[in-house]
Amino acid sequence: MRPPRSLPPIVNITNGTFYRTFPGSSSLHPNPPLFTNLNFSIPAAVDPPTNWYVVGPSLSGKTTFLNLLRGRLFCDPTRARSFTYHPNGEDANKPESRPSRLPDQMIQYVGFNGGDALGGGPTAAAYLAARYESKREITDFSLRDFLLGNTELNALEKRDQPGDAAHFERVVRDLRLTPLMELPVTSLSNGQGRRARIARALLNKPEVLLLDEPFMGLDPPTVAGLSPLLREMAAAASPRLVLTARPQDPVPEWITHLLYLRADCQVGAMGRKEEVLDQLRAYVKGVSSGAAKEDNKMAVHNLVHVGKVLTAKGISGKTLMEEVEPETAESTSFQENEPRKSLGEPLVEMDGCRVAYNDKVVLGNWKQEADGQEKDGLVWTVRRGERWGIFGPNGSGKTTILSLICSDHPQTYSLPIRLFGRSRLPEPGLGKLPLTIWDIQSRIGHSSPEIHQLMPRSLTVRQVLENAWADTFRSKAKLDSQSGKKVDAVLRWFEAELNPSFTAAAASASSSSSSGSSSRDLKWADHYMFGELSFSAQRIALFLRATIKNPDIVVLDEACSGMDDGVRNKCLLFLEHGERRAYVTRDDGSEAVVESEVARRGEVQVGGLTDEQALICISHVREEIPGCVREWVCLPEANTGEAARFGRSRAPLGRDEKGWMEIWGMEGGA
Structure with a gap:
């Protein structure tokens, strides 16, 4: 019996250069060479596992890199890129038993950029209020339909059961989606939607799973929950993982290989994780000491935040700047206890708001004391000149609050809310017309x-x-x-x-x-x-x-998510x-x-911003919070019965780790 031969890589690129369109073809848009003379492979071997983390600033080509791995970009020469499918456990001595499979089938891409609907096509909400309405349209497909692929209005046939029931149940269970199966996909939270996208990709049994910034926009508890799920896949190499991230995002501890992209869609450093971090560390140290000249396509201000590690217990470790220049990194100063500005007139007044869908309360499931009285639900006032941050875990009701302020939520009419000193309904005896949606949105x-x-x-x-x-x-x-x-x-x-x-x-x-x-x-x-x-x-x-x-009011909900440090x-x-x-x-x-x-x-x-304006922002990343934000409200996890907490930060949260940890009720910080 012949010994098993080594299997060729699933994806193999040897001295390949890539283009968005055929080189030399006429086009109104630039078509520069991308990732010139690239050498890259994803091995078929599962032991040891190989999982990649592609890091780079905005416009460095992270998504473009994932697209070339799935065959979406033109490769020059064409033979420089090859794909080979290897079903797990195949008999390498019987290549004739190997089933044929296209790259789109064995390599699955999952994006989280918010630019497309969860299900795509008809599952997309047609307008902002759609996700909050109780009436369901025929396009409001359930999560089960989404996972089974039943998202076409005029499908020739509809699947009632998965082809591999055991695999289906295992994926749904592992991604904690079982309680959500009958909910419309448009009603899922950010974290739930991401798990649903990953589940749909896994149901195709891919050999390689490409995840485009999977942690972007998630709160710390949700990140802590998603990372172990990915770690289990990575450990089993089923499927092999390739993730993209921004320079400031922590590197999961289970990542084995790192690829850092320059600002011009070229590779800056690539290899085993620790080797690449050592290269980047030496580069930052050389530029900081004056011993090396900075490459304008590998800006040091992007690299200095690389180095944090995402572990099962949270984020740990030091950034490259903290390692290279600890004194500089720790000496950031800011003005504490900035005096309050004189308060302007109220722009938003919520006097006990409680939002529920039938028996499910999604906001305000608590009692709150205000002006010596105890009221049900959220009591909150936003005045001209104030700068507010709304924090809390995914699903706690942050976006629901904004939908009430912007009047996208149908329950705005029935709740005790006043906007710009007026109600959404006529006020008898006051001679004031009700606010229209056009008044508010303008x-x-x-x-x-x-x-x-x-x-x-x-x-x-x-x-x-x-x-x-x-x-x-x-x-x-x-x-x-x-x-x-x-x-x-x-x-x-x-x-x-x-x-x-x-x-x-x-x-x-x-x-x-x-x-x-x-x-x-x-x-x-x-x-x-x-x-x-x-x-x-x-x-x-x-x-x-x-x-x-x-x-009058600027509302920023994860508005900086997806930007690198410099752009943000x-x-x-x-x-x-x-x-x-x-x-x-x-x-x-x-x-x-x-x-x-x-x-x-x-x-x-x-x-x-002027003193006549109010600012309200939501973010799960403290560096993305404007430095002018001082007032904050932190919502509790849904249906815990705990009340929302209010406070005022002592300093810009982007540079005050201790204040940020206190908001989340966590220990740590400087």
Whole structure:
């Protein structure tokens, strides 16, 4: 009997260079070479397991890398990339028994970018209020239908049972989806929806599972619950895992190999996890000490946050900056106990809000004391000039609160809520007309995963920003001359992030050939559509849409999720100061905030938040919380009976780990 021969890799790439379209073909869009001369493979062997973590800043090509692994990009030469299917436990001496399988079947991709509905196609909500309504449409498929693939309105046949019942039950049980099987997929929480997507992919029994930023936007408890499930798959190599992440995201302890991407869709470092971390550590140390020159495609400010480890007990370890320059990392100072500003008039007044669907209470299942009285439900007031953060685990009701404020939730009419000093219903004897949905939406700027899902992909970049002055996603914006100037100013300020064909050289040439940066050509904003932008750029456009017209209330629900540190910091600085402040890089590589050139020229069109505005934000990542946020409310886990907790942070939460841990009722921090 012959000994078993070694099996070829499932995916093997040898000196391959990739393109979005066929090289040399005519196209209006740039088609540069990606991942030049790439060598990469996913072995068939399950012992030892091989699981990859692809890390990189925005626009570095993380999703593009996953797409080339599944055969979605053109490979040059074509033979440089190959796929081989190996069913687990096959007899290597009987290759004729090996079933044929396409890459799309053996390699499953699962994205969590919020740009597409859970089920895709008809399962997508048609409008924001749809997920909160009690009436169910024929398109509101259950989770069971979603997992079985019954999501077509005119399907030729409908599956009532899975082909492999034992495998189906095991996947549903392992991903803790059993109690949710009859719920509409549109009603699932963020964490539940992610587990459902992973389950649907696993039901196809893939050899390789590609997960695009699976931890993005999840609260710490949900991350702690999802990581062990992935660790069990990784340990068994069934399937093999390839995950993407931002530089600031912790690396799961079970990851074996790391790939760090440069900012130009090229590989910066690749190999076993510890070896790559050592390379990056040496690079950061060399640049920090002046012994090495910084590569502008591998910015140190992105790398310094790499290094944290995600374990079964939480996040531990130190970042590269904390290892290389511990004194600098620990010496960050900030002004504590910032004095309160004088309170303005109330913009949102909730006087005991309790939201329930039949017997299920999703918000306000507690008693709260206010003005010496005990009331059922949430009691909360937001005034002009206040900056609020809403925190709590997934499913605690954070997005429900925002749906009440934005009047997307049908129960807004029946609850004790006043917006801008008025009710949604007529008030007898007061001579005030009820607020309409148009009144409310015109005074609120809103960015969220739901807005991202519903924003038409066919709008141009300019139209997305102008949509801040429109009644609906598709209606014509009502712009005046000042509004147009604001749109142009924002497009110039964020051209590097929003223009897919942006190059620093071209921008410099355009600026130098005109009388000033305000004359820079903005035709690209009328050419590129929202759907053509990267996920990060789409989030930036929606962030700017929510803030550009200085609405009375700015609502940011996970608005910075998916952005890397540099882009996120630029957005948060713009939120507070508009064009008045900008980041500059000092000679030693550190960053500082200074008065901008636009401010010095007196050409500011967008000035940032004012004392007449209120800010309400939701985030599970403290670095994504604007530095101006001080007031906070932390919601309890659903149906525990515990009351919401209120407080005021002593410092910007992005730099105050101790304050952040206290909000979540956890120990630790500095």
